[in-house]
Amino acid sequence: VQLQASGGGLVQAGGSLRLSCAASARTFSSYVMGWFRQAPGKERRFVAAIDYRDSATVYASSVEGRFTIYRDNDRNTLILQMDSLKPEDTAAYYCAAISTTKWLWVRYSDKYDYWGQGTQVTVSS
Secondary structure (H helix, E strand, O other), rough: OOOOOOOEEEEEEEOOOEEEEEEEEOOHHHEEEEEEEEEOOOOOOOEEOOOOOOOOOOOOOOOOOOOEEEEEEEOEEEEEEEEOOOOHHHHHEEEEEEHHHHHHHHHOHHHEEOOOOOOOEEEEO
């Protein structure tokens, strides 16, 4: 599975951005999908994940209520809608795919099978 993330940019605090992740595989709908982020000098951290049938989602506590993850299996696309952005949300954001059998480990980056390149999000104060 090849993943291509896009949609990052510069936004003021309180603003919104929508990140997209386009997947190459026809089997996209069979993968659990996640978003992670990495700020300079820090570890890559879990942001959100969604199961393959769009029936369950999980978020990091730092983004819950502000970010929404969803997917369009017909278009092989994963979306992260980010609202009420804060300067601490500044990071490179990565989309990733994991086997459906690993739902219990979606918060752990080392469990993911495929990664896209990062897209930079910068939130100014």
